[in-house]
Amino acid sequence: MVDFLIVGQGLAGSMLAWELIQRGAKVLLVDNGMPNASQVAAGLINPITGMRFVKSADVDVLLPAAKAYYSLFEQTFGQTFYVEKPMLRIFKDKLEIENATKRFDDASYKSYIKENHLQNEYTGTLNAPLGIVEQEQTGYLLTQPLLECLKAFFIDKGAYLKSDFKIDELQLEPTLRWRDMESKQVIFCEGYQAIQNPWFSWLPFQPVKGEIITVEHSHQLADKMVNFGNWLIPLNDHQARIGATFDRENLNAIPTDSAKEELMLAVNQLMTVPFESHVIRHEANVRPTTLDRNPYLGLHPENNKLAIFNGFGSKGSLQIPWYSQHFSDFLLKNEPLKPSCDIKRHTKKFFVAN
Ligand SMILES: Cc1cc2nc3c(=O)[nH]c(=O)nc-3n(C[C@H](O)[C@H](O)[C@H](O)COP(=O)(O)OP(=O)(O)OC[C@H]3O[C@@H](n4cnc5c(N)ncnc54)[C@H](O)[C@@H]3O)c2cc1C
Numbered sequence: 296m297v298d299f300l301i302v303g304q305g306l307a308g309s310m311l312a313w314e315l316i317q318r319g320a321k322v323l324l325v326d327n328g329m330p331n332a333s334q335v336a337a338g339l340i341n342p343i344t345g346m347r348f349v350k351s352a353d354v355d356v357l358l359p360a361a362k363a364y365y366s367l368f369e370q371t372f373g374q375t376f377y378v379e380k381p382m383l384r385i386f387k388d389k390l391e392i393e394n395a396t397k398r399f400d401d402a403s404y405k406s407y408i409k410e411n412h413l414q415n416e417y418t419g420t421l422n423a424p425l426g427i428v429e430q431e432q433t434g435y436l437l438t439q440p441l442l443e444c445l446k447a448f449f450i451d452k453g454a455y456l457k458s459d460f461k462i463d464e465l466q467l468e469p470t471l472r473w474r475d476m477e478s479k480q481v482i483f484c485e486g487y488q489a490i491q492n493p494w495f496s497w498l499p500f501q502p503v504k505g506e507i508i509t510v511e512h513s514h515q516l517a518d519k520m521v522n523f524g525n526w527l528i529p530l531n532d533h534q535a536r537i538g539a540t541f542d543r544e545n546l547n548a549i550p551t552d553s554a555k556e557e558l559m560l561a562v563n564q565l566m567t568v569p570f571e572s573h574v575i576r577h578e579a580n581v582r583p584t585t586l587d588r589n590p591y592l593g594l595h596p597e598n599n600k601l602a603i604f605n606g607f608g609s610k611g612s613l614q615i616p617w618y619s620q621h622f623s624d625f626l627l628k629n630e631p632l633k634p635s636c637d638i639k640r641h642t643k644k645f646f647v648a649n
Pocket of ligand 1: 302303304305306307308325326327328329330331332333334335336337338339340458459460461484485486487488504505506507538539540579580581582583605606607608609610611612613
């Protein structure tokens, strides 16, 4: 008997399972071992995004929680998972410059932007005629080693099973049971595959496929990430990751030549000289994005033994740590969910009684 069966060992299932175990709950994490979005993700955390140059919702709360979580993992597993690195944002037009300039006068943006950096001191390397602003408190999560360490932790605790979780093997009454395992609740953390889950497929997911390339190059790049519509992360002196594409049509994990060409073209336009490089890795997967860009947390409106923790879109690294704590407070202490993430915001449309 366990308290929670968790389906999916991506970042969402792993961090929620970790949090629940730390609080004394008995958990079994079931994952089919397929490549997932979390392994492919660049893990970027960028507090200020978009043309309007505004802070991500709740970033002042989410970012400290994420940093604390990753530092705890670093202490626990004895390796680095979160790499803090500044990000150079290349201005595309005058409007972007105007928006950024407004933020310079805003005290709540002070810790995220380096004010005196509008000049392009990288002229000669980066093609940025309108200038560059340097962002701070940006970085990236090394998702693959983190997921490996967490998996080993769960195996050690007897809390991991590699298996496909088939809904027709789930018995709901009189007690919740999957195969021979009894549980109080099942929490689905299936990433974009939630669209095939008959209990939760009514939620308006808008999954987006993305592709990333890792290249070996012979250029001297600044040790800073670059945001140029796409992004570039220097991994070391001769390797960089470049991403990511957006494709709403082809929801699969197959890397394509067209995405590779799109990314190579973009990076060549970024540089003032041809970018001498070759691709050493090319990966694809699907982001579990939602209609209103907020996560999906909560209980099924007709059966409270079934729960969902999903919908972290392209901000999993920033959001999942804080939301794991928030959902654990809800599950274990009956504390209310924030309305903006609670799936109740969608139930009226699909369930008459609610
Ligand atoms: C190309 C790309 C770039 C990205 N870049 C970033 C970025 O820079 N920063 C950022 O924060 N986020 C980024 N993301 C998004 C990030 O990956 C997600 O927010 C996050 O990883 C989602 O985690 P998840 O656990 O919900 O889903 P997933 O990682 O997809 O995990 C779901 C897991 O559930 C398993 N599963 C599903 N159904 C079943 C079943 N029936 N039985 C057993 N197992 C099952 C799957 O196999 C998988 O292991 C990117 C995503 C992509 C694809």
